[in-house]
Amino acid sequence: MITGKNYVGSKLKAAGEKTFKTFNPQLDIENPWVFTEATQEEIEEAVTLANQAFGTYKNCSGLEKANFLNAIADEVLALGDNLLVQYCSESGFPIGRAEGERGRMVGQLRSFAQMLTEGSWVQAAIDTAITDRVPAPKEDLRKMMVPLGPVVVFGSSNFPFAFSTAGGDTASALAAGCPVIVKSHSMHVGTGEMVATAIIKAAQKTNMPEGVFSNLVGGGTTLGASLVQHPLVKAVGFTGSIRAGRALFDLAAQRPEPIPVFAEMGSVNPVVFLPKALALNSQKWATAYAGSITMGAGQFCTNPGLLIGVKGAELNNFSEELTKAIEKVEPFCMLHPSMKNSFEEGAATMISQNGVSKIAEYKGEAPANYGVQKILTVEGKTFLENKTLSHEVFGPVSILVQCDNEEQLVKILNQLDGQLTGTIIGEPNELKEYNKLIAAMQNRVGRLIFNGVPTGVEVCPSMIHGGPYPASSDSRFTAVGIHAVNRWVRPFSYQNWPNELLPPELQNENPLQILRTLNNIQTKSQI
Template identity: 90%
Template sequence: MITGKNYVGSTLKAAGEKTFKTFNPQLDKENPWVFTEATPEEIEETVTLANRAFGTYRNCSGLEKAVFLNAIADEVLALGDNLLVQYCSESGFPMGRAEGERGRMVGQLRAFAQMLAEGSWVQATIDTALPDRLPAPKEDLRKILVPLGPVVVFGSSNFPFAFSTAGGDTASALAAGCPVIVKSHSMHVGTGEMVASAILKAAQKTNMPEGVFSNLVGGGTTLGASLVKHPLVKAVGFTGSIRAGRALFDLASQRPEPIPVFAEMGSINPVVFLPEALKTNSQKWATAYAGSITLGAGQFCTNPGLLIGIKGAELNQFSLELAEAIEKIAPFCMLHPSMKDSFEEGAATMVAQSGVSKIAEYKGEAAPNYGVQKVLTVDGKTFLENKTLSHEVFGPVSILVQCDDEEELLRIVSQLDGQLTGTIIGEANELKEYKELIEGMQNRVGRLIFNGVPTGVEVCPSMIHGGPYPASSDSRFTAVGIHAVYRWVRPFSYQNWPNELLPVELQDENPLQILRTLNNIQTKSKV
């Protein structure tokens, strides 16, 4: 049952007067539920609860937190098909996408639980004392990672499960020992409320402190700004547009005590097609990229918005085959009428630029809120001269840049903004001739793909989902995989501390049998 209220800790509250509804883009009408925006008093109570919970939650053992995260996964699954139906009614995504994304959300929670149960993630480091060292004795120093404090997580429009209420930011922050306050995304707050109820049921069943999790609702920017500026909030997680992410970053940096904002923002994910690969497999890559461009109506942060190649017969053939493949794919529903309007405005702006032409567009009828895919083209010189052409358009559109030669291609890559991904399509023997291209891409992206598509993000320790600004606000961290936990912690040292008063991870006996760095050697041995 959807109440339309805020979870202030485990208590439902709705004292405010401002209300709004979500929208069903498939049915092209408002959903029936009414949601009440959080009041300033409810915001204050929520943050105070989270700060109080931090004092207890930060001291929960890894096993206790692992039980909590696994319980969240269990409670989410216990919501059954009702949760999936709610997800579809607020996103326009099909049931298969809902099932897949729920599986990813649950998988993330269990992966962090496994990490916590094993325990080595805290990077325990011990340098024992050398009292007889000359000319000065060496002190006993022991380092561990400790949580930052209450974290605010902003739900993502395009991933109601995987990057929202119980998604990667929430799971990683809870794993780190930080209470979480979710600012539910206004497009799918009903879905968010259901997931929040599962988290709070799990918290109660596992005896977590009141305030370890809250879920607040707001249709505008007031709620988010109030949370970021609150002095008891210690970090922020965000997935969305460059404009909104940068606004939050600026707010956080202007506080009397600045705090980190880990924002995953815009990316056009450049793809370079080398001549030999197109000569050998142009049809294969045209089909693959038609699918990648249109996947989920292009509403992926890894959507390939920029295709680059060198002029010639191979690129001409690829262009024709890509156009043919694109025109055969039926459009997909977008998340909201406002998303479709923004997509169409952005695509129209690109088409209107001097030197840009359209090489493909779906020509059939499209239902309301369905994004009609397009592929545009422009020469390399014009692209370099017009920064508008490298802006992200959130939806199913890509631009094919035709370069005169390798030198122009390298210049384009070197001048790109930071990106989440970069891709090189080529034959293995070709790569040896393009070392400068590989290095240039590495400087601009967080993940470099060979002979694949950027859409699809595997949740595993080796995944980097981040990149140089503006792909993310801090390229040293990932938003996906268990290493996402390192955003919410800081290193802390104990000097000459009594063994029995140290965290168990740093005690001489190594009671948890975790991997530690002992006098520069990684080991599970006792001190």
């Protein structure tokens, strides 16, 4: 049952007067549930509770936190198909996507639980005392990662499960030992409430402190701004547009005590097609990219919005194959009429630019909120001169840039803003000829792909989901994989601290059997 209320800690509250509803884009109707925006008092209470919870939660053992995360996964699964139906009704995504994304959310929670159970993630480093060192003795020093404090997580529009209420930001922050306050994404607050209920149940079942999690509802920007500016909030996780992400980054940087914001923002994910690959496999790559461009109505951070090649018979042929392939794909429903409008406006702006033409578009009839995919094209020279053409349009549209030569292509890459991904489609033996191109691409991206599509973000330790600004606000971190926890922790050093009062991770006996750096050697040994 959806109450439409805020979870302020474990209490459902809705003292406010402002309300709103979500929208079912598939049915093109408003959903029935009424959601009440959090009041300033409720915001204040949630943050205060989070700060109180931090005092005990930060001292929970890895095993206790792992139990909590696994319990969240269990409780989410226990919601069964009802949760999937709710998700579909507030996103327009099909049930298969709902199920897949739930799997990813649950998988992320369990992978952080596994990381906590194993325990070495705290990066323990110990340098033992050298009492007879000359001229001065060396003190015993022991370091490990500790949590920052309460973290605010902004739910994303396009991942109601994997990057929202119990998504990667929440899972990594809870794993770090940070209480979390979620600002639920207004497009799917009902889904958010159901997931929040699962988290609250899990917290109670595993004896977590009251306030370790809150879920707040808001329609405009007030809730988010209040949270980011609150002195007791110590870090922020965000996935969304450059405009919104930068606004939060600026608010956080202007605080008396600035706090870190990890904002994963816009990306056009450039893809370079080399001639030999196109000569050999034009049709294969056209089919793969038609799929990648239209997948989820193009509503992925890693959607390939920018395709680049050098003019010639191969590129012409690829362009024709891509046209055929893209026209065949049935369009998908977009998340919300506002997303569909932004997409159409963005695409229209692109098309209206000098030198841009539309070469392909789905020709059939499409229901109300469906994103009708398009391929545009432009000359390299024109692209270089018009910054608008490198801006992200969120949805199923890509622009094929036809360069005069490799030099122009490298210039385009060098001029691009930071990107989550960059892809090179080529034959293995032709890659060596394109050193400059590869170097230029490496400099602009967080993940470099060979012969693949950028969509589909694997959750594993070697994945980077992030990149130079504005792909993310701080390229030194990732939003996906267990290292996402590093956004919410700081190193802390004990000097000459009594062994029995140290956290187990740093005790002589190494009771947790974790891997530590002991006098410069990586080992699980005792001291």
